[in-house]
Structure formats: structure tokens, C-alpha cells
Amino acid sequence: MSEKRSSFTGKLGFVLAAAGSAVGLGNIWRFPYLAAQYGGGIFLLVYIILTLTFGFSLMAAEIAIGRKTGQSPIGAFTALGKKYAIVGYIGAAIPALILPYYSVIGGWVLKYMVGFVTGEGKAMATDGYFGAYISGPSEPVAWFIVFITITAFIVILGVNKGIEKVSKVMMPVLIALTIFIAVYTICTMDGAIEGVKYYILPDFKKFSFKTVVAAMGQLFYSLSIAMGIMITFGSYMKKDISIEKSIHQIEIFDTGVAFLAGLMIIPAVYAFSGLDGMNSGPGLMFITLPKIFETMPGGNIIGVVFFVMVFFAALTSSISLMETVVAVFQDRFKMDRIKATLLVLVISVSLGLISVFGYSIWSDFTLFKMQMLDFFDFLTNSLMMPICALLTCIVVGYCIKPKALIEELEIGGRFRSKLLFKVMICGIAPVCILLILLSSFGVIKI
Numbered sequence: 001m002s003e004k005r006s007s008f009t010g011k012l013g014f015v016l017a018a019a020g021s022a023v024g025l026g027n028i029w030r031f032p033y034l035a036a037q038y039g040g041g042i043f044l045l046v047y048i049i050l051t052l053t054f055g056f057s058l059m060a061a062e063i064a065i066g067r068k069t070g071q072s073p074i075g076a077f078t079a080l081g082k083k084y085a086i087v088g089y090i091g092a093a094i095p096a097l098i099l100p101y102y103s104v105i106g107g108w109v110l111k112y113m114v115g116f117v118t119g120e121g122k123a124m125a126t127d128g129y130f131g132a133y134i135s136g137p138s139e140p141v142a143w144f145i146v147f148i149t150i151t152a153f154i155v156i157l158g159v160n161k162g163i164e165k166v167s168k169v170m171m172p173v174l175i176a177l178t179i180f181i182a183v184y185t186i187c188t189m190d191g192a193i194e195g196v197k198y199y200i201l202p203d204f205k206k207f208s209f210k211t212v213v214a215a216m217g218q219l220f221y222s223l224s225i226a227m228g229i230m231i232t233f234g235s236y237m238k239k240d241i242s243i244e245k246s247i248h249q250i251e252i253f254d255t256g257v258a259f260l261a262g263l264m265i266i267p268a269v270y271a272f273s274g275l276d277g278m279n280s281g282p283g284l285m286f287i288t289l290p291k292i293f294e295t296m297p298g299g300n301i302i303g304v305v306f307f308v309m310v311f312f313a314a315l316t317s318s319i320s321l322m323e324t325v326v327a328v329f330q331d332r333f334k335m336d337r338i339k340a341t342l343l344v345l346v347i348s349v350s351l352g353l354i355s356v357f358g359y360s361i362w363s364d365f366t367l368f369k370m371q372m373l374d375f376f377d378f379l380t381n382s383l384m385m386p387i388c389a390l391l392t393c394i395v396v397g398y399c400i401k402p403k404a405l406i407e408e409l410e411i412g413g414r415f416r417s418k419l420l421f422k423v424m425i426c427g428i429a430p431v432c433i434l435l436i437l438l439s440s441f442g443v444i445k446i
């Protein structure tokens with residue numbers, strides 16, 4: 001790369017930028033529906049344990065690789081050894097596959113945002129509205145294209161710093177609003193307390209390996225790990241900052257937002273439709289929230305504000321996804337930024353349309369019994385990310401050895417979790433991921 005590598009200023013700069021990428025639709029849209037689907041409290045418990053062990057160690061490894069080599073994923077793994085470049089390539093392919101369907105959901109958010117502005121809130125709260133909307137032939141296409149074009153525009157203009165600033169102001173508002181909605185729902189709706197219990201108290205009978213697979217996929221997705229993004233972030237990080245402390249801050253922030261989003265959505269679903277509602281899947285947020293807003297005084301305005309915030313949270317994440325893909329195109333094919341972005345846009349629109357049409361004109365077509373959007377989600381979260389994480393563990397644990405990274409991790413301050421890091425990266429993490437992958441491929445039954 002000819003440009004000089006910029007670096008984050010100050011301690012908070014890194015944490016905020018990483019948190020900006022991490023907090024997005026994964027927390028607000030994906031976490032609640034998975035938690036609802038996979039048994040509530042037990043999912044939450046497994047998720048938190050995995051974050052503190054797995055998530056921590058993997059994130060530490062990725063940030064350290066980035067800061068040590070000063071490169072983005074493909075370059076970084078190549079710098080560790082030519083034969084490891086493949087891990088970088090797999091990592092780089094993941095954001096390219098997430099971006100299209102992420103933008104489809106971004107389009108849903110835009111639609112709901114505009115819907116509340118134009119006073120359609122009441123209609124959006126009716127049963128079946130969401131299903132009818134996504135199975136419409138043209139509207140979801142339009143909103144998806146608007147969302148991804150805005151993302152591309154910002155990437156081309158390079159004004160993402162401005163957007164990030166806006167979103168840093170909006171993030172606290174989003175959190176406050178989420179808490180308000182959660183408290184409002186719990187206090188005013190009959191049956192919501194039962195929902196809180198379902199969400200918070202683990203029921204060990206509901207535990208299965210599927211819970212672990214789903215929680216792990218969500219963890220990778222939500223923390224933006226196992227796809228090279230944290231390597232890129234690490235490469236921008238200054239040497240005098242403690243990686244360990246930064247990770248704890250990112251984890252608390254990311255998991256906190258996800259937890260609150262669950263608290264806002266799950267008790268309400270419980271109050272509206274009991275246990276049956278828990279299996280609504282990807283549409284959950286869009287089905288429940290308009291109903292809550294409908295019952296609130298001034299709900300229309302709250303709906304507008306809420307969806308504007310979610311839009312910004314989604315936008316900062318989609319920008320970081322697109323930036324990563326564009327950077328790979330620029331580096332590998334020596335393209336200029338505008339051409340690379342336009343190419344990524346065209347490819348992403350084509351891939352995204354498959355997900356959009358999967359709900360409408362191609363709804364009869366399923367892969368492994370999944371709708372196309374679910375399929376892309378499964379492919380990236382449940383297959384490719386675990387593979388990328390497994391290979392990262394093998395490269396770090398057995399090829400370059402943890403010591404090489406521990407040195408890097410100790411530069412900005414004491415690294416307290418050395419033992420955890422070694423045990424996770426060399427033993428527990430790869431073995432668990434391998435078992436999980438084998439079970440998803442149906443090779444073994446657990």
C-alpha cells in the first residue's frame with residue numbers, strides 16, 4: 001500500500017472504532033431472535049461464557065497479529081508465513097458474503113424508519129405486515145439498493161469519519177432508548193415478566209449443541225471476529241495501548257447492547273404471543289417493535305427516533321464491512337478506490353438480490369431447508385467463521401506459537417490472561433470448533 005498507515009489517536013479511539021464496527025444489527029436484530037429461538041436464558045449464559053473465554057482469546061490473537069504485522073488480513077497472514085495466506089483469504093471472503101445480506105436487513109430498517117416518519121406505524125403493527133412486506137416483489141429490492149448505495153457512497157467519499165462521529169453521539173441515545181422501551185414494556189404489559197424470566201433464567205433442559213453452535217456463530221458475528229476485521233483494526237493500533245483492557249471494554253459494550261436489545265424484544269414477544277412467538281426468526285424485531293410502539297403514548301415519534309438510531313448503527317457496520325472488501329480489491333488487483341467500490345457494489349447487489357428474492361419470487365427455492373438469507377447467514381456464521389477461527393488457532397497455537405503473540409500483547413501493559421489465552425488457543429477452542437464443525441456437517445452426532 002502506498003498510503004501511510006494511519007493510526008488511532010488515544011486509547012478511546014481504538015475502543016470506540018472497534019465498538020462502532022461491533023455494535024450493529026448483530027446486537028439489535030440478530031441476538032434477540034437467536035436468544036428467543038434457542039431457549040432464552042440458556043443461550044444468554046452460553047453466550048456470555050463463550051465471550052469471556054473464546055471471544056476474548058480470539059480477539060486478542062487477531063488484534064495482536066494485526067499490530068505485530070501492521071497489515072490487513074491477507075498481508076498479515078502472509079507475513080506470518082507464506083503458507084498461512086489461505087487463512088487471510090478465507091477471512092477476507094467472509095465480509096464479502098455478509099455485506100449483501102446485511103444490507104438487505106439494513107433496507108428493512110430503512111423501510112421501517114420511513115414508515116414511522118410517514119405515519120404508517122399503525123399499519124406496521126398489524127399481524128402479517130412484515131411477512132407481506134418482505135414477500136413483495138419490488139419494495140424490499142428498492143430499500144436494499146438504497147441502503148447499500150448509501151454505504152458505497154460514504155466509502156467512496158471517505159466521509160465515514162463524519163458518520164462515525166454522528167453514530168458515537170447516537171449510540172448512547174440508542175442505549176438509553178432501548179432501556180426505556182424495555183422498562184416500559186416490562187412495566188405495562190401483562191405477561192412480560194414471564195418473558196424476562198424466560199430470557200434471564202437458564203433452563204438447562206433446553207441446552208443442546210445447537211445452542212453452542214448458534215451462540216458461537218453469533219459471538220463471531222457480533223464481535224466482528226474470525227473474519228480478519230480485528231486484524232485490520234489491530235494494524236492501526238498504537239503500541240502503548242493495552243490490548244487486553246481494550247478487549248474487555250469492547251466486550252462489555254457489545255454484550256451490553258445485545259443484552260439490552262434482548263430485554264427490549266423478548267419480554268414483549270412473550271406478552272404478545274407467548275412461547276409460540278419465540279420461533280419467528282429474522283423478522284422478530286420488525287414484528288414486535290411496531291406493536292410495542294403502537295401501545296405507547298407518542299409511540300410514532302419513538303419509532304422514528306429508534307429506527308434512525310438503528311439505521312446509523314447498521315450503517316457504521318456496513319461501512320466497515322464494505323471498507324474491508326474494498327481494501328482487499330485495492331490491494332490484490334491494484335484498483336483505484338472508486339473502481340473497487342463500484343465493483344464491490346455491483347457484486348454485492350447481485351448477491352443481495354438472491355437473499356431478497358428468497359423471500360418473494362424464489363421463496364420455493366431453499367438450500368438445506370433454509371431461505372436464501374438464512375442460508376448466507378448460516379454459511380458465514382456457522383461454517384466459514386468457525387473454519388477461519390479454527391485455522392487461526394492452529395496457526396497461532398502450533399505454527400508461530402502463542403509466545404510470539406503474547407510478547408505483542410504485553411507491550412502496552414501487563415497481559416493477565418496468559419494462561420487462559422494459551423489454553424484456549426492451543427486446546428479448548430480448536431477442539432470445540434472442530435467438534436462443532438463435524439456435527440454441522442453431520443459427520444458426528446453430539
Ligand code: PHE
Nearest residue numbers: 022024025026027221222317
Ligand atoms: N458486528 C456487526 C454487528 O453486530 C456486524 C459486522 C460484522 C460488522 C463484521 C462489521 C464486520 O452488526
